[in-house]
Amino acid sequence: MALSNKDIRRIFVSVILLMLGIAAFMIIRPIVMSIFGGLILAYIFSPIYKRVYRVIRERNTTAILMCAIVFTIILLPLWFIIPVIVQQIFDLFNMSQNIDFSTIIKNLFPSSQPDFQEKLTTIVIQFTGNMASSIFSYLISLLQNLPTLVLNLAVVLFVFFFALRDQESLKEFISGISPFRKDKETVLVTRFKDITSSIIYGYIIVGIIQGLALGLGLLIFGVPKALTLTIFGTFASMLPMIGPWFIWVPVVVGMLIAGKVGFAIAFGIYCLFFVSTIDNILRPYIVSRKTGISSVVVLVGMIGGLFVFNILGLILGPLILAYLILFLKAYKDGTLSDMFSPAE
DSSP, rough: OOOOHHHHHHHHHHHHHHHHHHHHHHHHHHHHHHHHHHHHHHHHHHHHHHHHHHHHHHHOHHHHHOOOOOIIIHHHHHHHHHHHHHHHHHHHHHHHHOOHHHHHHHHHHHHHHHHHHHHHHHHHHHHHHEEEEEEEHHHHHHTTTTTHHHHHHHHHHHHHHHHHHTTTHHHHHHHHOOSOOOOHHHHHHHHHHHHHHHHIIIIHHHHHHHHHHHHHHHHHHHHTTTTHHHHHHHHHHHHHHHHHOOOOOOOOHHHHHHHHHHHHHHHHHHHHIIHHHHHHHHHHHHSSSSGGGOHHHHHHHHHHHHHHGGHHHHHHHEEEEEEHHHHHHHHHOTTTGGTTTTOO
């Protein structure tokens, strides 16, 4: 059967669009994570932007002000904090080299077999060595790619600026090319917002708050290398089913081994009744209970996302899995095809 001129034109346009799409992806591929980073920041700061815009009533000025705020509270402190963190990581590595793990393990497992103690000591030494080596390699890679890092940060700020300033136009454009029915599109957008807010605010923001609370306790009780431990504690707080105890429990154990029993008890009480309960207090107010996102999905998404997308994987990983589950449920319920069919 011969193709009509209309079919030929349609195929030709489709091929052109496909080629342009592939070329566009190849162009933005080196900075695609920076683009996502700017869009995520724009989503986080969008409520603040809208409130400030009601006062200023000028989009460019409001967006520039938001960029200045982000640069001041996020990017500028990193310039001063990173050298301190690097130094503290080196110090922690040197301290770990001088720790007598064999004696500690013998004290923890006094009735165990010597062969078990030796194997466990070897495993702990290898683990700490591999972790330190991985951290050093990552830091060296960051220093070697500093110009690229600065360029990516500039892209993040540019995307952040335009995503805030032109957010209404962007929404209209996406809605215009969306293949979904308009009534289904409204439901999907609401569901996507619930999922995105649940992950960004419920896990990332709450994790940051928990990490800061842990850092405050580390400073109050005079724990060495508090800044680096705060960074690790913040990261652990973002992960469901792990939390800040991953940091503060070893600190308490270290205090007990050092003979600081009073400090250990006080710090443990602070972390148990303040730091660890922040999650239970804040999350019900931040996370929409109707999202129904399993903690396992979030944890798997975060860990897998870290391997694929680096630090942005903490957000992108669980988002991708949650969106996939949303469409799989629609397929299971037999409503997936209704999303694309014309409204009756």
